[in-house]
Amino acid sequence: EVQLVESGGGLVQPGGSLRLSCAASGFPFTYYWMNWVRQAPGKGLVWVARINGDGSSTGYADSVRGRFTISRDNGKHTLFLQMNGLRDEDTAVYYCTRDPGNWLDPWGQGTLVTVSS
Amino acid sequence: QSALTQPPSASGSPGQSVTISCTGTSSDVGGYNYVSWYQQHPGKAPKLMIYEVNKRPSGVPDRFSGSKSGNTASLTVSGLQADDEADYYCMSYAGSDNYVFGSGTKVTVL
Numbered sequence: 001e002v003q004l005v006e007s008g009g010g011l012v013q014p015g016g017s018l019r020l021s022c023a024a025s026g027f028p029f030t031y032y033w034m035n036w037v038r039q040a041p042g043k044g045l046v047w048v049a050r051i052n053g054d055g056s057s058t059g060y061a062d063s064v065r066g067r068f069t070i071s072r073d074n075g076k077h078t079l080f081l082q083m084n085g086l087r088d089e090d091t092a093v094y095y096c097t098r099d100p101g102n103w104l105d106p107w108g109q110g111t112l113v114t115v116s117s
Numbered sequence: 118q119s120a121l122t123q124p125p126s127a128s129g130s131p132g133q134s135v136t137i138s139c140t141g142t143s144s145d146v147g148g149y150n151y152v153s154w155y156q157q158h159p160g161k162a163p164k165l166m167i168y169e170v171n172k173r174p175s176g177v178p179d180r181f182s183g184s185k186s187g188n189t190a191s192l193t194v195s196g197l198q199a200d201d202e203a204d205y206y207c208m209s210y211a212g213s214d215n216y217v218f219g220s221g222t223k224v225t226v227l
Binding site for chain 2: 035037044045046047050057058059061062063095101102103104105106107108109110
C-alpha cells in the first residue's frame, strides 16, 4: 500500500524556520516526482513546490521561491520542505503528494504549520 | 500563477448531474492535456478523481467524467449521491515544472 506520512509541523514565530518531512513507503520512491501542496484554514489548495526523482530539478510557486527549499533523501525514502523566513500567510496544512505524471496521487494526511507571535 | 477560475458552489438533487467548470489560459489549461480533478471532504486529504483531462483512476466510479474545450475544463458528476457532497478542485500543469489549482467548488447534494 502506498503511504505518505508528513511530520514536522508546529507553531513558529514570524521570520522563523521549520523543516517538514514526508516518509514514503509502498512504491519505488526514486522513480517519482514529488510535490508539496498547502491549504490555509478555510481556503483552497495551493501548489508549493515540486522535485524530480533524483533531486536535480525543482519548481516553486512565486509566493515561496527564495524562502522554501524542496529536497529528498532517496536512501531514506523521505521528502523534505525547508521553510525559512516564515510569514503569517504561510499558516496552512501542508500535504505531501506523489506525482505519477502531472497529476497528484496519493496525498498524505497533512501537517499543520502555524506562524504566529 | 493566478488560480484557475471555478464557480464557488454547485448543487443538485440525488440522481441528478452537476457540472463544474475550470477556466484558465493558454499557458495552463489550454496549453496542456494535464488537467486533473480532486475531491476533498471536510477535514480529509484530497483524492484524485480525474487525470489527463478525462481519465479515471482505478476505483473512481464512472459517474465522474472530465472534458476540456479551449481554456476551460469541466468535471461532471452524474447520478449524484450524498457522498459526492464535497469540495472539488481542478489543477493544471502550467509549464516550467509548475502547477496551478482552481479556486475550488463546493458541491451540495440537496
